[in-house]
Amino acid sequence: MSARGRRNLRKINVVASSPTTSPSPMEMLRSRGYVALLILGAAVGVPVAIVAYFYLELVNKAQPFFLTDLPHHLGFAGTPVWWPIPMVAVGGVLVGLSLRYLPGNGGHNPAEGFASGPTVSARDLPGVAFASLATLAFGAVLGPEGPLVLIGSGLAVLIARLIKRDTPEKALVLVGAAGSFAAISTLLISPLAGAFLLLEAVGVGGSMASVVLAPGLLAAGIGALIFVGLDHITGFGTFSLAVPHIPALGTPTVGEFGWALAIGLAAGVVGTAIRRLAFQIQATVPPRPLLVTPIAGLVVGGLAAIFVAATDKGAEEVLFSGQTALPALIQGAGAWSVGELVLLVVCKSLAYSVSLSSFRGGPTFPGMFIGAAGGIALSHLAGLPLTAGVGMGVGAMTVVMLGGLPLTAVLLTLLFLQSEATNLISVVIVAVVVAWVTAARLSPWLRPRPRDPGD
Structure with missing residues (x-):
């Protein structure tokens, strides 16, 4: 040197x-x-x-x-x-x-x-x-x-x-x-x-x-x-979180604020259930990793197979993080029935929970995908536009699955929505905060995140 x-x-x-x-x-x-x-x-x-x-x-x-x-x-x-x-x-x-x-x-x-x-x-x-x-x-x-x-x-x-x-x-x-x-x-x-x-x-x-x-x-x-x-x-191409050609959205209404409360509450419950099941399975992994992780793989693959057999959709909707499948899901939302979306949320959530317990990766993008799919399903009900449902669902599930980090959850959602971010920021924040507090109330058993002694 x-x-x-x-x-x-x-x-x-x-x-x-x-x-x-x-x-x-x-x-x-x-x-x-x-x-x-x-x-x-x-x-x-x-x-x-x-x-x-x-x-x-x-x-x-x-x-x-x-x-x-x-x-x-x-x-x-x-x-x-x-x-x-x-x-x-x-x-x-x-x-x-x-x-x-x-x-x-x-x-x-x-x-x-x-x-x-x-x-x-x-x-x-x-x-x-x-x-x-x-x-x-x-x-x-x-x-x-x-x-x-x-x-x-x-x-x-x-x-x-x-x-x-x-x-x-x-x-x-x-x-x-x-x-x-x-x-x-x-x-x-x-x-x-x-x-x-x-x-x-x-x-x-x-x-x-x-x-x-x-x-x-x-x-x-x-x-x-x-x-x-x-x-x-x-020439491989760049990576991007933004969803192109997302449906336009106007100024949030009072009804959409009500939906933000409901979606935040639902995400807090669903996300906590996913993490609770993951922690219960996780306890069985360290003594027998060569037995438990292949079984976990069989379960995840089986859930994908069930979804494919019940719908005309591909296994990639359930498998993987959902990062690359998410734009197509939103842009092609009209091709999905409510029943298919509900089945997707159930299968993806269970596969996500099992994967969290036994595999190694990041928790962010599957949570975003599940939140988006749930938001699309709820958008079939009155008073909730598609884009608003997606944004609130993504933000709310992200904050729960990250174990907190509300600022990050809001920012990732805004990067994801791009052109519609300004119109949605208020309802996204409401959904994120409600989900965060709900998950915290339901999860006192979760260990607090350790901090570096030098911080």
């Missing part, structure tokens, strides 16, 4: 560790050591964004391959109704092997909501990546955001330690946060959304938030530029 690099890291040491007194946030921001920390944050944003880009692209290619292409290669005219059962079970076997034999327990347990805990060690990274890829590729009902945060944080810390082995722990926390920002922002296509999600999950507030936020935002901005460049080179 160059002499300048060693000097910069010594400056980081000064910022990150003080022998007797802690500098104020403004003193840290003005120090030369903090500038060095910003440079390191920008540097880790590049490799983290590259890894996140190809991770997401691998997931996007693997999902249709295992669900539709592989049956065709095996000689089937289409995907058999029963195909999801062995497919998700194979994913369960792979996840069980990861939990049993690889270090790190596959990463964070998604049943606990979205949490930004301790950074992942380099030793645990292969297990986190393998378990999450097996989960996402083979059809379990979870998303990529949880593993991306862990992988981004772990990679950033690994890079910092490769540069200087004895980097202080407080500096590693900031570098790890920068890596998480860069990784999650590539998925959410918004550094601001990533900042809300991680700051609210960690619980950082006040003036210290700016100290944590600056390296992360810089890493996320650099990562976004890397994403654009990689898309130009590879």
Whole structure:
């Protein structure tokens, strides 16, 4: 390493560790050591964004391959109704092997909501990546955001330690946060959304938030530029949360505020039931992962098969996170009957609960999908426009399944709705707050999210 690099890291040491007194946030921001920390944050944003880009692209290619292409290669005219059962079970076997034999327990347990805990060690990274890829590729009902945060944080810390082995722990926390920002922002296509999600999950507030936020935002901005460049080179396409051509909506009415209360209450009850069942099943996983996770895969696949047999819809409506299927669900809402939507919500919710208990991934997007499907079903009743039902359902279910984080739930919903966000913000906020409070009242048994001692 160059002499300048060693000097910069010594400056980081000064910022990150003080022998007797802690500098104020403004003193840290003005120090030369903090500038060095910003440079390191920008540097880790590049490799983290590259890894996140190809991770997401691998997931996007693997999902249709295992669900539709592989049956065709095996000689089937289409995907058999029963195909999801062995497919998700194979994913369960792979996840069980990861939990049993690889270090790190596959990463964070998604049943606990979205949490930004301790950074992942380099030793645990292969297990986190393998378990999450097996989960996402083979059809379990979870998303990529949880593993991306862990992988981004772990990679950033690994890079910092490769540069200087004895980097202080407080500096590693900031570098790890920068890596998480860069990784999650590539998925959410918004550094601001990533900042809300991680700051609210960690619980950082006040003036210290700016100290944590600056390296992360810089890493996320650099990562976004890397994403654009990689898309130009590879032509794979960019990721987007926004739903195009969503039905227009006028100013919210008094009736829609009433629906916001009802949807928030319903989401609090449904989301709590999903998490409660997940926690009950989760207790059986650690002693017997090689038995329980394949059985969980059979259940998830069986629920998808039941849905396909009862409707003319595809298994992908029940399987996977729902992130890519959600725009088509909303745009094609007229092709769904109320009965089909109710069955979709039931099957997806049960599959989601089982996946939360046994697999490894993120809890965000399946909750958004279930909330949207429920909102579409309720929009068949008087006084609830389709777009309003979708927005309220998405926001309310998101806040419950994240284990809180109301600001993040509102922001994700607004990013999702884009052009109609301004008209819906008031009723979305009402639905989110009602769902959040309802879930909190129904779930005193849930453990509070731990905070880092250094926060």
